[in-house]
Amino acid sequence: MAFVQFKNVRIAGISAGVPKFVASNLTPSEDDGISSEYSPEAFVEATGVLERHVSNTLTTSDLCFEAAEKLISDLQWDKSEIEAIVFVSQTADYVLPATACILQDRLGLSRECYAEDVALGCSGWVYGLSNVVSLVSTGAIKKALLLAGDAKKRAKGSLDPLFGHAGTATAIEYSEGANGFKFHFGTDGSGYDAIIMPDGGSRNQVSADSFKLEEIEGKQMHRLQTHMKGMDVFSFGITTAPKSVKKLAERFEFNYLDADYVIFHQANMKMNNQIVKKLKLDPERVPSCMYRFGNTSSASIPLTIVTQLKGKFENRPTKFICCGFGVGLSWGTVAFVSDDNTVISELVEVEEPKEESKWM
Secondary structure, eight states, rough: OOEEEEEEEEEEEEEEEEESSSEESSSSOOOOOOTTTTTTHHHHHHHOOOOEEOOSSHOOOOOOOHHHHHHHHTTTTOGGEEEEEEEEEEEEEEESSSHHHHHHHHHTTSEEEEEEEOOOHHHHHHHHHHHHHHHTSSSSOOOOEEEEEEEEOOOOOOOOOBBOOOEEEEEEEEEOOOOOEEEEEEOGGGGGGGEEEEEESSSSSOOOOGOOOEETTTEOTTTTEEEEOOHHHHHHHHHHHHHHHHHHHHHOOGGGOSSSEEOOOOOOOOHHHHHHHHTOGGGGGGGGHHHHOBOOGGGHHHHHHHHHHHSTTSSSSSSEEEEEETTEEEEEEEEEEOOOOEEEEEOEEOOOOOOOTOOO
C-alpha cells in the first residue's frame, strides 16, 4: 500500500496565474467545441463550467513563471536559497529539455539547483508535492518550488469548453517540528487509454494519419488531441477518490470529517458532487473554482485554494485534505495542517506577450 509520511516540512505559500482572456461557455465562439446536442445553458448546468481563462500564446511555463515570481516576492525569499524546482504538467515547453531546467534559468535560481519534470495530469499536484516534500523533509534542502499546471495550445475549432489554462506555484520549506504531510497513492495502468493522446510519443510517432479526423465520443478529433472515455473516467473518479480519502484516514487514524477543507481535483461538477455525497461531507467545506476556471488539470487544487480560500485560513492552523485523480489512471490524497504564517498570493492574470521571448 502506497502510504508515506514526511515531517519537519511546511507549505510556506501558494500562488496561481491564469491568462487574462476569459471565454464564456454561454457565448461560445466557433473555436469552442460545445456539441450541437447541447445548448450553452445545458452545457453549463451539466458541467458546472461557466467560463475559462484561456490563451493560444501563453504556455504552462509562462503561467507558472508569473505565479512563482509573485509568490517569491510575497514571501520575500532570496532566490539563491531555492535549491529545488519540480514542474508538473502534461504540456511541457518541449519534448526535450525538461521545462524545469528552463524555469530554473528564467527565474534566476542558482545553478546548484535540483530540477525535474513530472509528466502527470489531474493527480499531479499531489504527486509533485510528495516529491518536493521528500526532498525538503531531511533539511538538506531548505526551500523548494512546486510548479504545476496546464495550458495546451489547440487547433482552431478544437477547443474543449470544459478545460481552462492555469499555472501554480507552491513554496515548500523545511521547518523543524512541523506536522508535515500524510499521503496515499494508487495507480491502475490497465486504464491507461481512458485518457490518452494516441500519437506524438515514441510508440505512435507523428504521421500524416495523425491529423485525420475521426469521431471519438461524439466529437470529430485527430490523434494529437486528448481522447477521453467519459463514462469510464466518471466511474473511476467517483469510486477511487472516496476510497483514497477513507484509506488515508484509516491508515493514519484520523477522522476525515474533522478537516476544515477537503479539496478535490476540479474534474466536473457532477463527478465532484457524487464524491461529496459518498463521503457525507459538508459542501461548505468543499470549495470549488470550476465555475470560473473549468478543469485546469494539475493546477486545480492550488488554484482552488488561491481563488476560494484566500483570507479565510492564513492566520490560523487549518486542516486540509486534497485529492487528485485522473490520467494514468492515477490518484493521490494528502492530509496536512497549514500554519498561521502561510502566504496566499493574489491571483495573477497574465497578459498576452507583445513579442516572443527566448523561452517561447
